[in-house]
Amino acid sequence: MTIKDLAARTGYSVGTVSRVLNNHPHASKKARQAIMQVVEESGFQLNENARQLKQQHATSVLVVVKGTSNELFAELLTKIQQLMAQTSYPLIVDYLDEDANEVLRAVQLCREKKPLGILFLGGNSENFCNDFDKIDIPCVLVTNDAGGHVFANLSSVSTDDRQASRCAIDALVAMGHRKFAVVGGDRERSDTSILRYEGCLQSFREHGMEFDEDLDYQGVRYSYQDGYQATRALLDAGRKFTALFAAADVMAIGAIRALRDAGLRVPEDVSVMGFDGLPLGGYLVPQLSTVCQSVQLLAERSVSILTDAIENGGKPQKETVPFVVMQRESTRHIGE
Amino acid sequence: MTIKDLAARTGYSVGTVSRVLNNHPHASKKARQAIMQVVEESGFQLNENARQLKQQHATSVLVVVKGTSNELFAELLTKIQQLMAQTSYPLIVDYLDEDANEVLRAVQLCREKKPLGILFLGGNSENFCNDFDKIDIPCVLVTNDAGGHVFANLSSVSTDDRQASRCAIDALVAMGHRKFAVVGGDRERSDTSILRYEGCLQSFREHGMEFDEDLDYQGVRYSYQDGYQATRALLDAGRKFTALFAAADVMAIGAIRALRDAGLRVPEDVSVMGFDGLPLGGYLVPQLSTVCQSVQLLAERSVSILTDAIENGGKPQKETVPFVVMQRESTRHIGE
DNA sequence: TTGTACGCGTTATCAA
DNA sequence: TTGATAACGCGTACAA
Numbered sequence: 001m002t003i004k005d006l007a008a009r010t011g012y013s014v015g016t017v018s019r020v021l022n023n024h025p026h027a028s029k030k031a032r033q034a035i036m037q038v039v040e041e042s043g044f045q046l047n048e049n050a051r052q053l054k055q056q057h058a059t060s061v062l063v064v065v066k067g068t069s070n071e072l073f074a075e076l077l078t079k080i081q082q083l084m085a086q087t088s089y090p091l092i093v094d095y096l097d098e099d100a101n102e103v104l105r106a107v108q109l110c111r112e113k114k115p116l117g118i119l120f121l122g123g124n125s126e127n128f129c130n131d132f133d134k135i136d137i138p139c140v141l142v143t144n145d146a147g148g149h150v151f152a153n154l155s156s157v158s159t160d161d162r163q164a165s166r167c168a169i170d171a172l173v174a175m176g177h178r179k180f181a182v183v184g185g186d187r188e189r190s191d192t193s194i195l196r197y198e199g200c201l202q203s204f205r206e207h208g209m210e211f212d213e214d215l216d217y218q219g220v221r222y223s224y225q226d227g228y229q230a231t232r233a234l235l236d237a238g239r240k241f242t243a244l245f246a247a248a249d250v251m252a253i254g255a256i257r258a259l260r261d262a263g264l265r266v267p268e269d270v271s272v273m274g275f276d277g278l279p280l281g282g283y284l285v286p287q288l289s290t291v292c293q294s295v296q297l298l299a300e301r302s303v304s305i306l307t308d309a310i311e312n313g314g315k316p317q318k319e320t321v322p323f324v325v326m327q328r329e330s331t332r333h334i335g336e
Numbered sequence: 337m338t339i340k341d342l343a344a345r346t347g348y349s350v351g352t353v354s355r356v357l358n359n360h361p362h363a364s365k366k367a368r369q370a371i372m373q374v375v376e377e378s379g380f381q382l383n384e385n386a387r388q389l390k391q392q393h394a395t396s397v398l399v400v401v402k403g404t405s406n407e408l409f410a411e412l413l414t415k416i417q418q419l420m421a422q423t424s425y426p427l428i429v430d431y432l433d434e435d436a437n438e439v440l441r442a443v444q445l446c447r448e449k450k451p452l453g454i455l456f457l458g459g460n461s462e463n464f465c466n467d468f469d470k471i472d473i474p475c476v477l478v479t480n481d482a483g484g485h486v487f488a489n490l491s492s493v494s495t496d497d498r499q500a501s502r503c504a505i506d507a508l509v510a511m512g513h514r515k516f517a518v519v520g521g522d523r524e525r526s527d528t529s530i531l532r533y534e535g536c537l538q539s540f541r542e543h544g545m546e547f548d549e550d551l552d553y554q555g556v557r558y559s560y561q562d563g564y565q566a567t568r569a570l571l572d573a574g575r576k577f578t579a580l581f582a583a584a585d586v587m588a589i590g591a592i593r594a595l596r597d598a599g600l601r602v603p604e605d606v607s608v609m610g611f612d613g614l615p616l617g618g619y620l621v622p623q624l625s626t627v628c629q630s631v632q633l634l635a636e637r638s639v640s641i642l643t644d645a646i647e648n649g650g651k652p653q654k655e656t657v658p659f660v661v662m663q664r665e666s667t668r669h670i671g672e
Numbered sequence: 673t674t675g676t677a678c679g680c681g682t683t684a685t686c687a688a
Numbered sequence: 689t690t691g692a693t694a695a696c697g698c699g700t701a702c703a704a
Binding site: 348349350351352355362363364367386388389390391392 | 689690691692693695696697698
Binding site for chain 3: 338339340350351354355357358360382383385386387388389390391
């Protein structure tokens with residue numbers, strides 16, 4: 001079934017059929033009705049390949065997800081899909097390994113799929129520096145700040161990671177904690193990890209607290225297992241701390257298990273604070289105290305900025321969305 | 337950059353260029369070298385749209401994922417991606433809402449993307465009955481049994497859900513439990529839920545135990561929240577039980593929290609057994625006892641069966657993969 | 673308002 | 689082994 005058949009069946013020409021199908025002007029009401037009638041009946045659909053070959057670009061929006069088992073991104077993606085469902089842009093989702101180069105992948109996908117815009121869920125600054133100039137469609141970096149870049153087609157929507165982790169530490173300090181351990185990401189390669197770490201340091205400094213950057217920090221991957229092992233390493237090294245800050249909820253969960261395996265109770269012996277605000281955290285025993293990112297806002301603003309850029313050539317925005325430090329059961333006040 | 341340019345640059349014709357690019361015979365070594373040389377230099381890539389328009393089908397495999405926040409499927413997908421990366425088939429992943437019709441969606445995607453085969457992660461028997469005859473490419477239903485269907489292009493790879501949940505209950509009975517509650521899925525609409533429930537009933541019957549199908553069973557969605565609320569409902573209704581079986585780990589986690597909020601300890605007061613074997617379960621306090629599905633085997637067999645069907649016209653298979661009942665910390669022996 | 677005809681980049685058929 | 693050329697299904701300038 002092609003527009004040719006459709007033309008034959010309705011007595012109109014392919015030109016008219018095409019115009020009707022694309023809602024172009026210059027088609028009579030009568031033609032419109034007659035053609036749409038047959039379309040409904042037959043469930044006809046335009047051939048996307050022919051269409052894109054002709055138009056030289058798709059009508060779709062691409063989502064590049066970095067890291068394949070990331071709860072936060074999964075949630076974000078769900079929200080984004082809901083929002084995009086209200087537009088006419090089909091969504092193409094592409095998953096990458098955590099340490100793959102998302103920008104090069106995007107360049108390739110641009111050639112293949114010719115999307116109208118790209119949403120990056122996670123990303124590495126270095127990759128953007130090196131190769132983003134090869135991309136010329138509107139893009140939004142979600143959960144990462146693009147502040148350092150000057151590209152005319154790159155926006156970003158993120159939580160202020162530095163500020164957020166600083167607040168988290170501040171909150172723990174306010175509860176009387178003075179000795180900390182931090183389980184975070186790779187300080188060399190992950191922008192997010194660097195910012196969250198810097199936030200910690202800033203708070204430590206302001207409160208005049210000691211922190212051994214090598215011994216009290218563990219830079220690992222964002223996973224249950226790495227959170228577990230990092231905490232174990234801290235304990236094995238004999239580090240003493242009353243509070244542990246994990247730069248992601250999944251690591252916090254691994255950390256809690258490691259503490260418990262070492263005979264320590266949470267929060268009685270050690271307070272644990274996570275980062276992200278995954279729904280899961282609210283069902284754990286103890287409920288996880290955490291820095292809650294607003295998935296809703298992150299998704300809404302990203303989609304809004306991207307569609308605006310696509311449709312109206314909107315200028316790139318660098319936005320930050322609010323966060324909340326949630327004190328639940330895995331942290332507690334300790335005596336002076 | 338098109339094959340025309342490539343032809344011009346190398347002095348050969350588009351025909352020869354196309355043959356070289358597709359590894360067809362009848363192209364001289366010399367031509368091959370000259371052309372590939374320029375391809376390397378320029379990073380040329382064939383236009384996928386033109387290609388598929390001409391060939392009338394893509395070279396890709398489609399994965400239809402039912403339910404957008406399903407940990408098990410997320411894991412499965414990761415494994416599948418790894419396995420497929422070793423083949424030449426690009427993967428197209430499509431997510432659906434839990435109660436959308438995956439078969440109709442697949443029919444639509446077949447028209448749009450013309451894939452070589454489809455992997456269904458989750459699916460509803462009824463939908464397959466009604467509309468699967470509209471699909472004529474090889475398909476594999478993963479985690480669900482297609483035993484009831486006779487389609488010549490539908491395989492399945494799954495855990496024997498009935499048997500598995502029966503074993504889970506058997507294990508709890510062996511630990512001395514006699515009063516049960518079950519938090520499962522919708523018995524009306526989800527095949528998996530029905531099978532897991534039937535497995536429970538079978539074990540109850542064999543051990544001559546009482547179970548009130550209406551009062552001791554909660555049919556809800558597979559989520560933390562629904563697990564929590566279902567358990568709460570059981571407690572509010574005054575049901576007494578020493579063991580709770582949840583048909584999914586996520587529900588078990590919600591259940592444990594609900595028990596604890598009601599002042600009950602796990603496993604001292606109530607033993608809780610989940611289903612799926614998510615990695616997360618091993619890091620919880622208490623570690624979750626569960627029926628562990630083999631994600632590895634599920635993925636391997638599915639991919640293997642699908643590629644065999646695509647490449648060699650292999651006949652449809654209905655396979656079952658082994659499971660393990662893992663006794664960890666959320667279940668315990670109780671006295672007679 | 674409608675119809676005709678060309679070209680998008682590729683593959684495949686047929687001659688050479 | 690190669691080259692010319694006709695499709696594939698669609699959008700659109702141009703003509704009517």
